[in-house]
Amino acid sequence: xxxxxxxxxxxxxxxxxxxxxxxxxxxxxxxxxxxxxxxxxxxxxxxxxxxxxxxxxxxxxxxxxxxxxxxxxxxxxxxxxxxxxxxxxxxxxxxxxxxxxxxxxxxxxxxxxxxxxxxxxxxxxxxxxxxxxxxxxxxxxxxxxxxxxxxxxxxxxxxxxxxxxxxxxxxxxxxxxxxxxxxxxxxxxxxxxxxxxxxxxxxx
Numbered sequence: 001x002x003x004x005x006x007x008x009x010x011x012x013x014x015x016x017x018x019x020x021x022x023x024x025x026x027x028x029x030x031x032x033x034x035x036x037x038x039x040x041x042x043x044x045x046x047x048x049x050x051x052x053x054x055x056x057x058x059x060x061x062x063x064x065x066x067x068x069x070x071x072x073x074x075x076x077x078x079x080x081x082x083x084x085x086x087x088x089x090x091x092x093x094x095x096x097x098x099x100x101x102x103x104x105x106x107x108x109x110x111x112x113x114x115x116x117x118x119x120x121x122x123x124x125x126x127x128x129x130x131x132x133x134x135x136x137x138x139x140x141x142x143x144x145x146x147x148x149x150x151x152x153x154x155x156x157x158x159x160x161x162x163x164x165x166x167x168x169x170x171x172x173x174x175x176x177x178x179x180x181x182x183x184x185x186x187x188x189x190x191x192x193x194x195x196x197x198x199x200x201x202x203x204x
Contacts (some may be wrong), residue, residue, distance in 0.1 A: 007032055007046060013055025015044065040127060043080065077122070085134050086121050089143055109136075112144035125150070 007017040015034040021043055023031045030046045036057035048054040057077075077083045092104035093111050115121045124145040128134070135151035136143060192201065 004030070005046070007049060010049075012049045013052070014038070015042070015049070015054070015056060017049070042077065077118075082122060082125075082127055083118060085128065086115075086118050089115075089134060093143065109140075110142045112142060114145070115143060 006020075008019060010017050012034075014037040018033045018035055018041070021031040021033055023043065031043050032046060032049065034042055034044050034049075034057075036042060038057065040057040042057040044054045090111065091098040092100050093109055094105055095101055096105070115124075125134070125148065128150050132150040132152055134143075135149055137147050137149060141147040
């Protein structure tokens with residue numbers, strides 16, 4: 001095994017090494033948290049930094065593509081969370097063997113042609129904020145820049161297509177939203193509605 005090299009503070013391409021990560025690569029190589037010139041942070045193995053195969057968080061690809069008009073995989077982000085999110089999105093819409101395909105691609109949900117490219121998807125969406133996942137604003141719409149956002153689990157639950165929408169005092173709520181607004185137990189309210197109570201009676 002080679003001698004450990006502390007890369008903290010060293011610059012590689014557009015990346016400046018911030019600190020060593022406790023995470024290791026598949027080959028056991030040390031990984032490092034890096035700050036890119038564009039402001040994004042990323043996790044890169046020491047071997048990728050040393051070899052020069054990773055020179056940025058992914059933004060370098062966009063500059064190269066723009067200047068040369070051709071694609072070349074320079075992002076080095078295959079094992080990152082954001083790449084996994086992009087890959088899972090494509091499975092949901094394009095892979096009939098995927099377990100959730102029937103609720104996405106199987107019912108006509110498509111992906112913007114621009115987002116066939118991971119680099120364009122990453123440019124449009126950036127890194128997901130802590131605790132947030134990819135969500136379509138219109139749950140019957142396609143995956144595209146205009147219809148996607150980073151949302152909390154709670155926001156996603158309130159945006160499910162199978163949610164029952166209730167009208168209360170001229171405003172529309174999901175069951176959970178209304179019960180949170182009024183301080184009621186949503187499970188009990190739902191049970192009362194299922195047995196035939198009116199909304200006013202169920203809420204009392």
